[in-house]
Amino acid sequence: xxxxxxxxxxxxxxxxxxxxxxxxxxxxxxxxxxxxxxxxxxxxxxxxxxxxxxxxxxxxxxxxxxxxxxxxxxxxxxxxxxxxxxxxxxxxxxxxxxxxxxxxxxxxxxxxxxxxxxxxxxxxxxxxxxxxxxxxxxxxxxxxxxxxxxxxxxxxxxxxxxxxxxxxxxxxxxxxxxxxxxxxxxxxxxxxxxxxxxxxxxxxxxxxxxxxxxxxxxxxxxxxxxxxxxxxxxxxxx
Numbered sequence: 456x457x458x459x460x461x462x463x464x465x466x467x468x469x470x471x472x473x474x475x476x477x478x479x480x481x482x483x484x485x486x487x488x489x490x491x492x493x494x495x496x497x498x499x500x501x502x503x504x505x506x507x508x509x510x511x512x513x514x515x516x517x518x519x520x521x522x523x524x525x526x527x528x529x530x531x532x533x534x535x536x537x538x539x540x541x542x543x544x545x546x547x548x549x550x551x552x553x554x555x556x557x558x559x560x561x562x563x564x565x566x567x568x569x570x571x572x573x574x575x576x577x578x579x580x581x582x583x584x585x586x587x588x589x590x591x592x593x594x595x596x597x598x599x600x601x602x603x604x605x606x607x608x609x610x611x612x613x614x615x616x617x618x619x620x621x622x623x624x625x626x627x628x629x630x631x632x633x634x635x636x637x638x639x640x641x642x643x644x645x646x647x648x649x650x651x652x653x654x655x656x657x658x659x660x661x662x663x664x665x666x667x668x669x670x671x672x673x674x675x676x677x678x679x680x681x682x683x684x685x686x687x688x689x690x691x692x693x
Contacts, residue, residue, distance in 0.1 A: 592649025603657035
């Protein structure tokens with residue numbers, strides 16, 4: 456008979472698989488950059504921010520912070536690899552964009568310093584296990600909720616233009632499934648409050664995107680000058 460711990464592990468593995476494909480989803484964009492030898496108008500900042508998010512969740516899932524959450528660490532370590540690749544492509548093909556490489560480098564250095572500070576505070580200044588989880592978990596949730604909510608910024612444009620052109624259904628749907636899986640993972644066997652908070656809210660945010668898409672997918676668009684917003688990536692974190 457399968458017990459709750461085994462069910463949680465299975466759900467976590469499913470979450471890892473779905474998250475992997477979310478991390479992989481920007482690959483067509485980078486194939487285009489590679490073919491054109493230019494980043495064009497694509498922006499690196501979603502990937503730089505996702506790198507920070509992944510680093511934090513990698514640390515959160517380690518036994519020194521939260522026991523029995525190693526699957527959170529594994530998928531975010533994979534995510535770090537994807538983000539490192541994406542950022543490297545930007546650095547290679549940014550061409551003559553003024554201060555582009557320098558700014559990316561400064562942001563990455565700042566992220567490493569910030570994460571190192573969080574790690575040091577957690578390991579040496581906080582002794583209580585619950586306090587460690589709270590300190591790291593709250594920081595992780597802030598970043599994760601912001602990432603899940605980022606695509607919702609385009610909802611206003613969808614309502615104004617009555618067009619879902621810049622709200623990709625597949626991304627919102629897979630993100631909804633991903634958030635739902637990690638919400639279930641957080642509730643099985645051992646309650647993981649911080650995985651629950653960010654992914655529970657993420658599920659609601661992605662659901663709102665799907666509802667708006669359903670309302671406007673067959674609507675007649677209003678004539679309006681449309682400029683494509685900066686590409687937004689959903690982190691596939693726990």
